[in-house]
Amino acid sequence: HVEALAGAEGVGVGRRHLGTEALHRAHAYVEAEARALVARAPPHLVAEVSTGDFSGVVNGVVLNRRLANAYTNVSVVVLRLAPRGNPDGRAVVLNAHTDSTLGTAGASDCAACVAALLEAARCVVDGGVASAPSSPLLFVFNGGEETFSQGAHGWLQHEWAQQGAALINLESTGPSAPVTLFQTRGRWPVEAFARAAERRSEALRPTGTAAGADLFMSGALPVDSDFSVLHSAWGAGEARLPGVNLASILDGYAYHTDRDTPRRLPRAALQLFVDSAHELGLEFSRALAAGAGVGESAAEVDAQKVVFADFLGLRMMVLGDPTLMMTLAYAPFLCAALTADAGL
Template sequence: MPPRAPPRRRPAPAAGGPGFGDSARVLLALAALYAAMSLLAYRVIHMRHVAPLGADAPRGNFSEGRVLQHLRRLAVDIPGRQEGSPGLEAAAQYIKGELQGLAARAGPEYRIEVEETLVSGSFSMMFLRHRVTLGYRNHKNIVMRVSSNVSEDDDPSLLVNGHFDSPLGSPGAADCGSCVASMLELSRLLIDSGWVPPRPVIFLFNGAEELFLLGSHGFIKTHRWNRTIRAFINIEASGSGGTDLVCQSGPGSWPSRVYAQTAKYPMANSVAQDMFGIIPGDTDYRIFAEDITNIPGLDIIFVLGGYFYHTSYDTLENLLPGSIQARGENLFNLVKAFTNPMLLKENEISNKAAKDGIEDVGAVFFDYLTWFMVFYSRDISLILHSLPIAIFLLVPLFLKFPNITLMSWFVTLLGFMRGKTEMWNVH
């Protein structure tokens, strides 16, 4: 028998052949997709997709340009706003003068009240795992209440808070001159837009946040409007702009749900709240929602450019354009939502349920590139987040017993998710 010829080997595709070309095209497509998504994420994080409006923008719009005019006065013309310094008093008088000017030209449909108050008190708090006891006297707050001309003194109200003092050695352009300047522009917008809030809006310009939250504590303990507050928005900055992140929300899920429904540029992530406890710092949110009272609210903070935080480089020039514009447009929508009587009533129902022992376990939420938000309760999250584990455990069984129908596996999976064990025999 003649010897058997060896099998012919198929030649490998040469470089540049059909196989190589297909792989190269796939790699190029993936690289282009990765580059495009990276560029998109960079633009979103740095607020390049938000066009800031100039100081000459229509009076019915929030304008970053007008905010920067206030900020130049607070962070450039005034040399430092540390507690006890002449600069802090100059900033207080500037804020008060701007608010009084708004009150003087408001229409008859508005009721505008502006006050300068000195607060004193004492309290204890845990800071960096140590108990700190504080006593203070005569710290200055500037307060403005905007309501309709038919509102009552005890009407449920929304508090918008920001501090105008700055840390030692820092001009405090972002922290928190940008907050105060945004509140001045927002209060102007409430009057010039012609929209009359159905429930009062209280603007608290507090002058002692850097010294362990003294200004907010003094307001919430001593001011006559403190018992009317049903929700609050705290504005802060630990960076020079970028994402204006909802870092804390609560108690309960109501504040974050309102935010998810109304923010024009949603920037929120419940993971930030889970991580906030390890940060060696605090905001006035702690006073309003945790330590002193349990008012539901939001803690909204600039987080990009943290290397400027509490340094001499926290200047007007280092603010990221578009950040204040996005913040202002979000704030205006939030003010409209939090003063909606129906939503406030919903909050009262939630509070009553909590007092009756029906606990609001909170929510899981995150935004997608500031386009929209995903929001669901923590109860639902237990199911959604357990699904990958359940599928991972069931796939080997599905491969080992291919004759069992998919419906049977699905029913078994549902039983697993309910915490029950069920055996199904399929014939």
């Protein structure tokens, strides 16, 4: 998939900028792959593909500035895989963008994200009843993230968008692992992430801290992603989604440059992306089927304080009491100060 989308001319589509024929060819490829999965879906799954071109205005915040961002005919491809016994239930939205920024073929940002979702969907289709989701999975491939999330905003106009109840967004700031949890909304998605990581720690290698997430969400860094539209008040209003934002983060030297090529993308990093999307999608679907988030208003979700940190990439620890976590975080500094004061 990565070669097909980001490979050099004659091998793949290459640079997929919004408004270009190349991006249309990329969407045609994604749609064809999605329809191939639908064609061989087993009886216990309801499988459908939907496409659309959307126009609108994103009234949002870009680089800490208010911006009215208008767009016309931005394409979205959606693959829905739902359990036959619960086809219209609350759904997990798994989002990735098909476009690349100017001057790059975007192998990691974000052909790898698209490939991970296609492979995760294949695992659900080919994995038998054991890999069946408990709630619907909506695999969203939007064509306008690099233009400040126009595609994600367009997806919100899709008829299936109202079914969304949780979000897993895939991103990249570099082609190498680890895949890091760097933005969250709500408590239960972080707990679901921790459960999935504990169940498959050798595959997921959970990485991320609340401190890093706070830094990202503070606006101090001049970066953003589709997660902001899909979880924020200026994106989906009262229907905004709890969820997690994941990204591969190392080898940032290639990020948004012509060095972001398929050859630079380690197979291990791509496999980690696939495993993360697959395992988290199923874990989120189980949580939704069990009633996670039912009855919680958007304000209540926003007010939830959750502190998390990984331990050597082996386990994700989640604490609900910020005071306790801050105490643990500052304990080493306190011990060092006491030791220095004692002259030890």
